[in-house]
Amino acid sequence: MKKSTIALLLLAPTVQASGLLLQEAVTANAGAAGAGDGVYTKSAAATWTNPASMAFMGEQLTTVNAMLLNLKMDYDDKSGITNGDGEATTTMPSFGVFYVRQLNDSLHLGVNFGVVGGSSIEYGSEWAGAPYLDKAFMTGVQLNPNMSYKLNENWSIALGAQISYGLLEVSTASLQTDLDTDWAYGYTAGVMHKQQDWSIGLSYRSKLEHEFAVTATSVDPAMSLPLQTELLVPAIVDMSGRYDVNSKIAILSSIQFHQWSDFEETPLYTDNLTSSVDRQWQDVWKFAVGTEYKLNNGWALKAGFSYETSPQDDPSLQWVNLPVGEQYRYSFGASTEWGDKTVDFFYEFADFGSIPVERQVGAPDNGLNTPLPDLNGTFKGHIHFVGVNLSF
Template sequence: MKKTLLALLICSTYANASGLLLQEAVVANAGTTGAGDGVYTETATASWTNPATMTHMGEQKTTVNMMVLDLQMDYTDRDRDLDDGYRIPNTAPTTGDANAKTVMPSIGIFHVMQVSEDIHLGINFGAVGGSSVDYGTDWDASEHLDTATMTAVQLNPIMSYKIDNNWSVGVGAQVSYGIIEVSTTGFETDAGTDWAFGYNAGAMYKAEKWAVGLSYRSKVEFEFDDINADLIAADPDNSRPSSFTVGTELLAPAIIDLSGSYDVNGQLTLLSSVQFHQWSDFSGTPVYNEQVEGLEIDRDWDDVWKFAVGADYQLNAEWALKAGFSYETSPQDDPTKQWVDLPVGEQYRYSVGATTYWNDTRIDMFYEYADLGSVDITKEGANVTGTFDGKIHFVGANVTF
């Protein structure tokens, strides 16, 4: 029973690593990997990163972000031992390696309106994380992870105040809803759900040719209680119950964003952002159950830094071109502390985009490639010793009117 509980909860945090916070779903300047989002004012989406940007958005602005992601995760086994004693009884031998591919859509809606000379109000809805993966039942870790789905969406009401022509500040509330569902060769769960709450705040200084912004999003924590799990593997001695309940905790980390932009001339704007993701709060994944106490999956993650640079070039009256690059540090480099639900390492992102107008409607299109790198994992007791390689393709468009 204890081993089964561990298998369940180690799956539950999938798709919540720093790079898989799904920030692409809430990028304001599509095609720049998020560079300069904390000072960008051409789309309403910037109010997600920094609510103080609303002061410079005029009387009203609405942006709809639409995106499709194509996630590919490959596992290459390095040291198989089919007689390790950890196989679930009466299950077929595994093949070692595994491949998981997922195609998922995402949408975000962002609205800003001016209510007085100095005050703007806004409401944002977007995804803060989420993905789905299916490795199948024929790989070395199938008893620990077969399929996993995690989705977290957030409603973000916000307000900004104009101090003077240069300075503005903003605050907001985070109302988040999370869903998890997992299965292995031995069991499958019902969907677990929870609400979580937090806040965000920001400040911005905008001059004639440059701007700088600093913003903060607080940590939000989900507590999934009483998730029902049904056993599906054979149990010859009938020593285990057919179902049980279990609970766990997940989090989206606190994020600090420092963004800047500089207008080189009438055509070229340079953009940059530095973000701090406080993943050191993710020390472990606790497991709650009436029959087994004191279980926790050791994570021991480090804080993550993300560095992004980009450029926005006005090609002519109809088109603007964009490009961006970002790098994220790894939250965990120790192979013995990696796990199959969430292999994490350094991440590199490359993006291009273009902007045009259809009457008064602004259309931003982008493509982004995320290299999740190669992550080694060594869990000898669980017979998981191999390498994960991951990548994501993003294609999307933002429409502003």
């Protein structure tokens, strides 16, 4: 099998695109689709989006987020080959822990730990894309230490670090890689302004780049090849706002910019070959709006909606390992207070819609003069999220 063929087969970053940026485990207000997260001071998880929010969280606040997600992806093949359709279903947990402590009237320190993206997915060996992807596992875990400074009663600024640990393992119908891990580092910064009945915040998370080195092995023909690839987590800008209409109703909103234009291709290197999967992704915008309604002294109800633009709309540039399109998220939740503890329950549905794929792979020589099929079909996918957040 030619090394260029292996390059196309193994580049499978089933990770965090706004396509699969599964950040619900690090979302402060998932019941409102994450709207207003950068200024949501009732949960320490808000410091993930905007560390400047720490300045308005009091002397100490801890939040533990736990959720279960169910991911389903279907592939409808249009090439007419036998066993062309594909289906993958994944159920997996995710979590995050967040802590904020006040040092003096001006300084707050915080630390966040959470699973920020990735997926585990398996289509099997009997579908049109099996020569390119059978199953894949990718996840990213981050530790974020942060510090905020309160300029006055209304303004705060903050800086923090991103310490990211990534894991990657991929297989196709005929190839398998070993599991590899990598560390990557970045930073985050934020500013927040808070008034009695409204607040606004602006934050920035820098780009992260993971580099993985794996060994690909095949059975027919028998061979082993060391490979290296790079995976990108984009820079993210968030602007969040909150407005208390009255003592019972609050309106929340967020606008995010994900700089996926940096993800032009997924490179792969061997000792004497450099290849890549052409992506040509575009920057993504995410818009979220939500509301909170205080039902009584013990309970509050929440609902939210978010929309994300697609990083790639050209079917000829889609690929089996990361089909991407527009995203629609619908959520609702409820929160209650037990003494000094707040419990948030939420459900969210993420709809990926239909993603046409018309990728021309060509017919490289695999040693048996058997051409690999081109990919022509449509992906459809969605995710159910169910979770609970405890703040104390």
